Amino acid sequence: MLPHFLESIVQLITRTSTDLPPDVRKAMGLALHAEEPATRAGQALTIIAQNIDQAASCEGPICQDTGMPTFEVKVPVGADQIWMKERMREAVAEATRRGKLRPNSVDSITGENSGDNLGPGTPIVHFEQWKKDEIEVKLILKGGGCENTNAQYALPADLDHLGRADRTLDGVRKCILHAVWKAQGKGCAPGAVGVCIGGDRTSGYLHAKEQLFRTLDDSNPDARLAAVEDAVMDAANQLTVGPMGFGGKTSLIGCKIGALNRLPASFFVSIAYDCWAFRRLGVTLDASSGAIASWLYRDGETASAPMLTPEQVAAGFPRTGREVRLRAPITDEQVRALKVGDVVLVSGRMFTGRDAVHAHLMKHDPPVDLRGGVLYHCGPVVAKTGEGNWRVTAAGPTTSIREEPYQADILKRYGVRVVIGKGGMGAKTLAGLKESGAVYLNAVGGAAQFYARCIDRVAGVSLMEFGTPEAMWHLDVTDFPAIVTMDAHGNSLHRDIEQASGAVLAEQRG
Numbered sequence: 001m002l003p004h005f006l007e008s009i010v011q012l013i014t015r016t017s018t019d020l021p022p023d024v025r026k027a028m029g030l031a032l033h034a035e036e037p038a039t040r041a042g043q044a045l046t047i048i049a050q051n052i053d054q055a056a057s058c059e060g061p062i063c064q065d066t067g068m069p070t071f072e073v074k075v076p077v078g079a080d081q082i083w084m085k086e087r088m089r090e091a092v093a094e095a096t097r098r099g100k101l102r103p104n105s106v107d108s109i110t111g112e113n114s115g116d117n118l119g120p121g122t123p124i125v126h127f128e129q130w131k132k133d134e135i136e137v138k139l140i141l142k143g144g145g146c147e148n149t150n151a152q153y154a155l156p157a158d159l160d161h162l163g164r165a166d167r168t169l170d171g172v173r174k175c176i177l178h179a180v181w182k183a184q185g186k187g188c189a190p191g192a193v194g195v196c197i198g199g200d201r202t203s204g205y206l207h208a209k210e211q212l213f214r215t216l217d218d219s220n221p222d223a224r225l226a227a228v229e230d231a232v233m234d235a236a237n238q239l240t241v242g243p244m245g246f247g248g249k250t251s252l253i254g255c256k257i258g259a260l261n262r263l264p265a266s267f268f269v270s271i272a273y274d275c276w277a278f279r280r281l282g283v284t285l286d287a288s289s290g291a292i293a294s295w296l297y298r299d300g301e302t303a304s305a306p307m308l309t310p311e312q313v314a315a316g317f318p319r320t321g322r323e324v325r326l327r328a329p330i331t332d333e334q335v336r337a338l339k340v341g342d343v344v345l346v347s348g349r350m351f352t353g354r355d356a357v358h359a360h361l362m363k364h365d366p367p368v369d370l371r372g373g374v375l376y377h378c379g380p381v382v383a384k385t386g387e388g389n390w391r392v393t394a395a396g397p398t399t400s401i402r403e404e405p406y407q408a409d410i411l412k413r414y415g416v417r418v419v420i421g422k423g424g425m426g427a428k429t430l431a432g433l434k435e436s437g438a439v440y441l442n443a444v445g446g447a448a449q450f451y452a453r454c455i456d457r458v459a460g461v462s463l464m465e466f467g468t469p470e471a472m473w474h475l476d477v478t479d480f481p482a483i484v485t486m487d488a489h490g491n492s493l494h495r496d497i498e499q500a501s502g503a504v505l506a507e508q509r510g
């Protein structure tokens with residue numbers, strides 16, 4: 001029975017996780033060439049481009065958050081969907097074992113990680129029958145940072161800066177712009193949005209996510225929706241949110257809108273925001289063997305064209321000569337000398353910590369001395385290479401705002417001097433940085449391969465009972481680049497960009 005089906009799905013997962021499709025590469029290439037290399041946006045996009053190339057060449061995950069695997073499957077009438085779903089679950093577990101997916105499925109009540117990406121609701125598989133005598137499998141891997149920036153509006157609504165959004169296509173346009181503005185850098189901008197007008201609350205979100213299976217450069221066959229897509233792209237890229245929310249020319253690389261009928265009383269606009277690490281591929285399979293017959297979105301035989309030239313790769317991270325070098329442990333004086341906009345190269349020991357570690361530190365002393373230390377919001381992909389030996393294979397920053405309730409207390413209690421993450425943090429943390437003498441550095445979200453190469457060795461691990469992504473990893477790094485976006489003097493680039501882009505948004509009231 002379909003002897004090649006399992007391995008075909010493993011191949012699909014592997015390629016999707018490690019090699020961006022051509023349409024996304026093209027959009028990111030345009031974004032890169034629109035920026036001056038030495039600007040914050042230019043530096044971020046160069047790191048992203050390097051990361052895309054590195055991931056493809058080593059077949060490593062583009063981003064450490066390999067997301068929620070969502071499969072859309074079309075099968076001939078009579079195909080055994082139960083058998084196929086079982087093999088797809090096996091393929092997900094196998095891809096996890098091979099390090100192409102991070103163990104990402106946790107029990108929602110206990111927080112326990114299943115370790116193999118299997119569990120109730122994971123992976124998501126949707127089947128549909130069709131008349132063709134072949135199988136089509138499409139896959140999207142959408143991570144938590146961008147998933148958390150999804151938005152759903154019930155019209156009519158009053159929106160910040162934009163005023164009233166009515167039950168019209170102009171109201172829809174306003175909702176999409178509002179969602180892009182709200183996302184700022186938290187969903188690893190520049191992103192793409194899939195949108196559904198109508199449906200109910202559940203079908204709306206599903207249909208919005210389905211729009212992300214369209215290519216970025218296609219045209220909507222419905223001229224009315226095509227016009228809204230074009231209007232959104234123009235306006236969103238004037239917002240100056242920019243890559244990672246650093247400010248810049250490209251905030252959105254795609255807008256794809258669908259519509260479902262709705263109840264007369266409801267008018268939902270559902271928005272699925274995907275990040276620049278827009279991992280989406282597909283295959284057609286021979287219906288009798290399960291072997292891959294063709295790739296969708298790409299030519300499966302041809303290697304992806306690199307994002308950067310050999311000269312750009314050799315030049316590496318574009319430096320200005322004004323970078324500040326920091327080596328942990330870091331002093332109060334060093335931290336207070338930093339200001340928003342400084343590019344910092346961190347060396348020495350850093351400790352990872354995300355949701356479970358932060359919650360733990362509110363009730364327990366840390367397992368290591370954090371005074372003068374660097375706390376990295378990161379859930380890495382880690383391969384065990386022997387007893388007590390580990391190698392990090394993907395290690396970009398996770399969304400920091402989730403730690404907002406804890407961060408200021410942790411800074412004060414344990415003397416952490418540097419927090420590294422992405423997307424920025426809020427007013428409580430900003431006040432805490434000032435009070436305790438600490439800074440927040442924004443690393444480039446999704447640049448998991450790039451940052452993994454800054455790690456010299458894994459010196460140890462604590463709190464492993466939380467599972468691999470949530471454990472506290474002790475990492476020795478060299479020249480880990482990030483930008484000061486919140487300093488110890490009460491300044492926040494995130495607050496400034498949000499306000500400035502909000503003023504531009506207000507010009508889109510119509």
Ligand code: SF4
Nearest residue numbers: 063143145188275446
């Ligand atoms: S690129 Fe950013 S938003 Fe996307 S999956 Fe990675 S960390 Fe999450």
